[in-house]
Each structure stands twice: as structure tokens, then as C-alpha cells.
Amino acid sequence: MEETIIKLRDVHKSFGSNHVLRGLSFEVKQGKTLAIMGPSGTGKSVVLRHIIGLMRADSGLVEVEGRDMTRLTGKELSSLRKRMGFLFQEGALINWLSVGDNVALPLRENTDMKEAEIKRRVTEKLELVRIPGTWDRMPSQISGGMKKRVGLARALITDPDIVLYDEPNAGLDPEISRSINDLIRDVQQKMRVTSIVVEHRIPCIRTVADEVLFLEGGQALVQIPPSEFFNSDIPRLVQFLGPDASARASALDQ
Amino acid sequence: MSLLSPITNLAASIGFQVELLGSVLVRVGSIPRRWTLISEQIFQSAIQTVHVVLLVGLFIGMIVSLQTGIELARIGQQDQIGTIVAVSMAREMGPFITATILAATAGSSMAAELGTMSVSDELSALEVLSIDRVKLLILPRIVALAIAAPLLTILCDTIGILGGGFVANSQLNVSWQLYADSAIEALTDHASLIALPKDVYGGLAKSVVFGLLVSIIGCSAGLKARGGALGVGKATRQAVRDAIIAIIVSNYFMTWMMYQA
Numbered sequence: 001m002e003e004t005i006i007k008l009r010d011v012h013k014s015f016g017s018n019h020v021l022r023g024l025s026f027e028v029k030q031g032k033t034l035a036i037m038g039p040s041g042t043g044k045s046v047v048l049r050h051i052i053g054l055m056r057a058d059s060g061l062v063e064v065e066g067r068d069m070t071r072l073t074g075k076e077l078s079s080l081r082k083r084m085g086f087l088f089q090e091g092a093l094i095n096w097l098s099v100g101d102n103v104a105l106p107l108r109e110n111t112d113m114k115e116a117e118i119k120r121r122v123t124e125k126l127e128l129v130r131i132p133g134t135w136d137r138m139p140s141q142i143s144g145g146m147k148k149r150v151g152l153a154r155a156l157i158t159d160p161d162i163v164l165y166d167e168p169n170a171g172l173d174p175e176i177s178r179s180i181n182d183l184i185r186d187v188q189q190k191m192r193v194t195s196i197v198v199e200h201r202i203p204c205i206r207t208v209a210d211e212v213l214f215l216e217g218g219q220a221l222v223q224i225p226p227s228e229f230f231n232s233d234i235p236r237l238v239q240f241l242g243p244d245a246s247a248r249a250s251a252l253d254q
Numbered sequence: 255m256s257l258l259s260p261i262t263n264l265a266a267s268i269g270f271q272v273e274l275l276g277s278v279l280v281r282v283g284s285i286p287r288r289w290t291l292i293s294e295q296i297f298q299s300a301i302q303t304v305h306v307v308l309l310v311g312l313f314i315g316m317i318v319s320l321q322t323g324i325e326l327a328r329i330g331q332q333d334q335i336g337t338i339v340a341v342s343m344a345r346e347m348g349p350f351i352t353a354t355i356l357a358a359t360a361g362s363s364m365a366a367e368l369g370t371m372s373v374s375d376e377l378s379a380l381e382v383l384s385i386d387r388v389k390l391l392i393l394p395r396i397v398a399l400a401i402a403a404p405l406l407t408i409l410c411d412t413i414g415i416l417g418g419g420f421v422a423n424s425q426l427n428v429s430w431q432l433y434a435d436s437a438i439e440a441l442t443d444h445a446s447l448i449a450l451p452k453d454v455y456g457g458l459a460k461s462v463v464f465g466l467l468v469s470i471i472g473c474s475a476g477l478k479a480r481g482g483a484l485g486v487g488k489a490t491r492q493a494v495r496d497a498i499i500a501i502i503v504s505n506y507f508m509t510w511m512m513y514q515a
Contacts, residue, residue, distance in 0.1 A: 052382050078384040092379035094371070109385045154383070 002029040005162060005194040006051060011060035012218075013046060020046055022218030023060070028211075033188055033195040034223070035205045038215030039240065044198040045089070047215070048164045051196065052086050053077050064162065082110065085155030085163040085193075089170050091147035093139040093154075100126070100135030103153045110158075125153040128190075129183060145176035149183070156187060163187065165197040169204050181207040202230070202241070214240070267496075271474045275466070277388045278396050288394050295398030299360035300406055306355050307406045308413050311343075314351055315414030318342050319421040323428070332428045336436030339418030344441060344453045348411035349403075350505060353464030356403060357497035361472035364395050365493035368476025369486035377477070392477075396469040403465025404458045411457070456512045463508065464501050471497045 006028040013021040020043035028034045036044050049055040050062050053069050062069040064080060072080065093102050103122045107113050113121075126132050129149040139147060148168060155163060168184060169177040181204045188195060188208065197208055205212055205226055212229040214221040214237060221236060222229070230241065256262075285292065322338045368391065371377050380387045415437055422428040443451035472493045479489035 054378055054381060081382055081384045084382070086379070086382045088375045088379055090374065092375035094376055094379070095374075105385060106383045109383075109390065151379075154379075 002031070004028070005030050005065055006034075006196065007061070007063040008047070008050070009061040009063075011047075011050065011057045011062060013043065013050070013055065013058050020218055021050075021057070021060075024215070024219055026213055026220050026223055028194055028196060030194055031188075031192050032210040033184075033197060033208050035197045035199055035209035035212045035226070036215055037200060037205065037212055037240075042215045043218060044215055045166050048086070048166050048196060048198060052084060052164060053081065082106075082158055083161045085152075085158070085160040087148065087151050087155050087163070087165045087168055089167045090144075091139075091151035093147055093150055095139050097139075098135060099131075099137050099139070099142065099150050102139070102150055103157055106154065106157055121157060122153075125157050126150075128156070128186070129153045130179070143176075145172050145180065148172070148180060152183065152187070156191070159191065161193060163193045163195045165195065165199070167198055167200070169199060169201050174203075177201065177204065178207075180204075184208045205229075267474070270478065271470050274388075274392060274474050274477075275396075275470055278393050281386075281389055281393055284389050284393065285397060288389065288397075291390070291394035292397050292401075295394045296402050298363070299356065299395075299399055300402035303355060303359045303402075304406065304409065306359065307352055307410050310351055310355060311348065311410035311413040312417040314347050314410075315339055315343060315417030315419075316421045318347065318414070319418030320425065323422055323426040327426055332422070332426055333432050333436060335418065335422045335426065335428055336415075336433040336438075337440040339422075340415050340437035340440040341453050343411045343414040343418070344457045346457070346505075346509075348407045348414060349457045349461040349464060350501065352403060352407045352410045352461060353468060353501045354498060356399065356406070356465065357468045357472075357494050357501065360399060360402075361468040361497045362490045362494050364469060364472030365475040365479070365490045366486055368473055369479030369489040372477060372479045373482050373485055392473050395473055396466060399465040399469035400462050401465075403461040403468075407458060407461035411454075452512065456508075460505065460508050463504060467500045467504060468497045471500060 004027045008027075009025050011021050011024045012019070024043075024047065026034070036047060038044055046055060050057055050069070051064060053072070056070055064084070067076070067080065069077070093099075094105065097105065100122055103125055104118050107118045107121065122135070123132070126134060129152050131146055131149050131153075134142070134146070134150075139150070142150070152168075165184065168180050172180065184195070184197065184204075185208050187193060195208070197204065199205055209226050211223055212226050213223040214229070216236060222232070222234065224232070229237070232238070319335055319339050323332060323335045326332050326334055326338075368377075371391075377387060380390065419430060419433045419437070422433045423430050441451060441454055475489040475493035475496070479485045
């Protein structure tokens, strides 16, 4: 039986009077990819930030690899994070470091690895995300799609077991989006990581997700495979996805 | 908003700054490894500010010389202008003017850089990558300003004394020789081990404290910035305002400790 890697149980989170998560519960099994979909402002990114330990739940359980994120010490959290990757919406590249130095940063700061080995691994990851030869370019000189690829290379540089993607397709045109989706799928297949992808776009979900969780009112409305999700007759899903979602998803399969 | 909220905000802000300084102090062992970043920060804060310090220092020396010289001339004591300008620059004007310039340039720049990193998720990215942001971002800036401030103060003192001499010579008919002799005499203490009076090393000690204050306040304002460009602007404004207040208040207490206590 597959092991549960990420587990949320009855998680609540408020920002002032705004009660964003209202008893959210779900699980992600080892090696699987969960896509989180839902209207804007329902706390999708907030969920990811709880899992990586950037935010703490007001109540409830957030467990990663069987460890309660709310009870970890700073050192334990840091150690766990070294096995996790996080792709931010805008890439969050350090703007005064070059592409290569951004990707190399976790190795230079957290390991005693020799510079030659760091260069080899960074070059390998830049090739994996299909932007070889860009080491010396600065974040201000590259496009939004490239920033996402660099952010992904940096998230993968420590060969993490878990990768979290916060709207990997936001602001990208359909062609670049397709290549990012293919990239996420390649990473899943080659590195066998457990992933959560916060995403709105049907093509991305069809390409990368094993299951889709629809977040509504701070709770999980459903957590089902994409084929069921896009063919669902649940009124709220039909309303959110539009009447032709099933046809669009089928067209993608062909 | 409660009437007490400005006080509680101030206390929280000072608490955060003290905590930041503490977290830098426990990491001083990593200074040698961070030397490249520290030297980059020294270049940014000191080298790129040096022309401003020289220009302002020159005119401050000229003003002090003119203001005191006019009064001294009335009582026939022009030969004391060199002493007064030298002591004023070394004790007070050099450290204070340099620190104020650093607050407006380096301090604001630190708040804006770190604030932009905060609102664009770069600081969160460092956190999820388990990278120690104090070692990478804060320590180099604080060490750099603690080094740069006294160096710039020496320059400011020197150019101010030269500017004072120029005014004394050209407008108050004091010879360069007389001015220089009185200035050098004022800044020499043969009883001291390093032949410099308390006016000089006291002023340099102040400048180190000012450098630390400007950098800690600038960094903490940047780290706490929230809410996009508006938040970065607010952090920058707050950094300059708080640094100047801190420089003036700490200056009084340091002066009191050095010359009164």
C-alpha cells in the first residue's frame, strides 16, 4: 500500500476576520500528484505555505512524511525543507544573482560540495528544465517562462522527495504553459516525486495530476481523478469549469 | 487604533532590531566566509557615497570656520579657528554628518533592497531553501557599514578641516601655517598611546555605533516590508526617519558618557 506523504486534517486558518481555511482535510500518497483547483481567494496558495512551513495553522494537523509541521523545531523544519522543493508563482529568483548562481545557492549555502560538483549539478538541472547555457544571465534579462524554469531548477537542485508548485502557468502563453506542464510531468517521471500543483488550467491538470481537489469555502469539495473531475455533474463543478469542460478535456486527450 | 499603539509599535520595532543584532552577533564566526559579500556592500555603501561625504564635509568645515571665525575675529582670537574646526569635526560634525548621509543613502538602499525581496517572495524562497538569510543578507550589510562609517568619517573630518582652513585663509586672513598648527595641536595628545586625543577616537567610536544603527534599522525595516511597492516605500521612509532619530538620540548619550560621566 502506498504511504501517505502529506496529510491535512481539519485545518483552520484566519487572517483577521477572513476565515480562509475552514476544516480542510486531504492526503497525498507517495509519488502521486494532487492538483488543487478552486476560485480565487479560497486559500490554495495558503495550503502550500502551510505544507512548506511558511505559515502555521490556527488549528488542525499538517503532516509531512508523518511529522507534524506545527511541532517541528527550527532545525527539524530546516532539515525537512531540504527534501522539499517549492516553485513560487513568479519564480522568486534572487535578483542580484545570475541564473546559475540562483540554482547553485542551496548547494553553496547548505553543503560542503566542491565547486566543480556544484557546477556539474547545476548544469544538469538547467538541461533538465531545458534552458542550458543560461548560467550567466540575470533574472531581469529573462522572460517569465524562463524564470519559472530557473525557479524549478532551483527547487529540484537538492533532488527533493516532494515538490510544491504555486500556479506554474500563471501569466504564461499556451505554448510556454504546455512546455512547463511537460516539464512537471518529466520531473514526476524521472525523479518520482510527490507533488501538489495549485492550478486553474485544464491542460495542466490533464497533463500532470493523478487527483484533483476542488477547494470551496475553505474545505475540500471533492478529491477525485481528473477523468471523473472533468465529467462530474456536481453543479458547483459544472458552474466553475463551464458546460464544455468535459469536451475540452477530452479534446486534450486526443 | 489604541492610544498606546505607537508605544507598543516602537517597542516591537526595537525588540526586532535587538533580536536582529543578536542573531548577527552569534554568526560573527562566518565573517571570513562572507568577505566577498561584505566587500561588495562596503563598495555600495562607502565608495558610492564618498563624493557626497566629501562635498558635504567640505562645506560643513567651511561653515564652522566662517561662523566661529567671525566671532573669534571680533575678540582677536583668529588663531583658535583651527582648533575649533578640528575639534568640532572630529568630535561631532564628522561622525554625525557621515552617519546622516549613510542613513539617507545606504540605510534607505538596504530597506528598499530587502523590502523588494520581501514583497516579491525572495525572502520566503530563501526560507524554504533553508538558507540562513541573516548570514547571506544581514551580516554582510551590518559589518560593511560598521567598517565603512569610521572610514568615511575620517575622510569627512579631513576634508572639513581643509575646507575650514580655506575659509580661514581666504576670508579671515589666518595663515595656512597658523591654522594647520592649531588644528594639528588640537588633534594631538602626546599623553595618549596612539597620540590622538579622545576627540578623535571618541568620534570614530561614535561612527561605528552610527553605522551599526543605520544598517540594523535599514535591514529590519526592509525585512518587515509588506504590501508591494507601497510597502517598500513605507519601509524606506521609515528606515531613514528612524535612523536619523537613533543617530541623534544615541549621539547625546554617547557624548554624555564620553565627556560628562
